Amino acid sequence: MPIVVLKDVKKSFGSLQVLHGVSFSVEKGEVVALIGASGSGKSTALRCMDRLETIDSGEIHVCGHRVDDPGLDLRKLRLDVGIVFQSYNLFPHLTIEENIVLAPRSVKKLDKAAAREIARGVLAKVGLSDKADTYPEQLSGGQQQRAAIARSLAMEPQVMLFDEVTSALDPKLTGEVLRVIEGLAASGMTMIMVTHEMGFARRIADQVVFMHKGRIHEHGSASILTEPATAELRDFVSEEL
Numbered sequence: 001m002p003i004v005v006l007k008d009v010k011k012s013f014g015s016l017q018v019l020h021g022v023s024f025s026v027e028k029g030e031v032v033a034l035i036g037a038s039g040s041g042k043s044t045a046l047r048c049m050d051r052l053e054t055i056d057s058g059e060i061h062v063c064g065h066r067v068d069d070p071g072l073d074l075r076k077l078r079l080d081v082g083i084v085f086q087s088y089n090l091f092p093h094l095t096i097e098e099n100i101v102l103a104p105r106s107v108k109k110l111d112k113a114a115a116r117e118i119a120r121g122v123l124a125k126v127g128l129s130d131k132a133d134t135y136p137e138q139l140s141g142g143q144q145q146r147a148a149i150a151r152s153l154a155m156e157p158q159v160m161l162f163d164e165v166t167s168a169l170d171p172k173l174t175g176e177v178l179r180v181i182e183g184l185a186a187s188g189m190t191m192i193m194v195t196h197e198m199g200f201a202r203r204i205a206d207q208v209v210f211m212h213k214g215r216i217h218e219h220g221s222a223s224i225l226t227e228p229a230t231a232e233l234r235d236f237v238s239e240e241l
């Protein structure tokens with residue numbers, strides 16, 4: 001069974017239907033780039049996978065959890081799924097390490113030493129070993145975003161969801177964050193990422209899902225970015241370059 005499955009997922013906000021039957025599946029270790037114009041439903045689809053939104057019909061399976069089941073144990077789902085947004089949402093009054101150990105301490109009930117060791121490990125992974133004792137405001141945007149990724153990794157998720165995590169960053173800082181994500185991909189992490197970085201998607205995505213008006217309009221390997229079959233994807237790719 002794939003690690004993530006969406007089957008005919010439909011979702012409306014009031015009278016506005018945002019997802020018109022979205023289906024795709026992701027094998028363990030795969031990287032999926034979710035692309036499409038503003039308003040096409042990318043964030044909504046991603047948020048539904050972590051049950052930040054509920055769906056109207058269809059099925060979502062993530063890491064063996066039936067996400068569309070109203071009786072789902074949210075805590076268990078969130079132990080397996082990490083999500084990182086464009087805004088870093090670090091606590092400003094806590095150091096980077098304190099931000100990172102928070103969830104392992106409270107949710108996983110790890111003792112101080114064990115949580116600290118995990119923090120050290122994930123900070124090394126994102127290239128921030130020397131920033132453990134600094135406060136978020138003392139870091140650049142790219143460093144804060146890497147700290148936010150480290151905080152998510154500290155829970156040792158099976159799947160990572162990224163929603164335009166580099167959109168607020170300039171090109172240099174974007175590069176730093178993308179390198180971290182590329183390292184995660186190389187280490188075998190299953191990832192679904194909403195991104196406007198077409199070059200990056202082409203390089204690391206095993207699957208590209210192109211959404212248009214709440215539907216998957218084109219879906220395939222990264223080669224669909226260089227050889228789009230539809231006018232919509234062709235226009236989208238040329239606008240993003």
Ligand SMILES: Nc1ncnc2c1ncn2[C@@H]1O[C@H](COP(=O)(O)OP(=O)(O)OP(=O)(O)O)[C@@H](O)[C@H]1O
Nearest residue numbers: 013014016018036037038039040041042043044045
């Ligand atoms: N909580 C909400 N309430 C009402 N409408 C919403 C809500 N969230 C999203 N929408 C609407 O759903 C549609 C899809 O939004 P979504 O955020 O999924 O798009 P997106 O593809 O992520 O766009 P972007 O690239 O701008 O982030 C939009 O028309 C949006 O206005």
Ligand SMILES: [Mg+2]
Nearest residue numbers: 042043044194
């Ligand atoms: Mg979005």
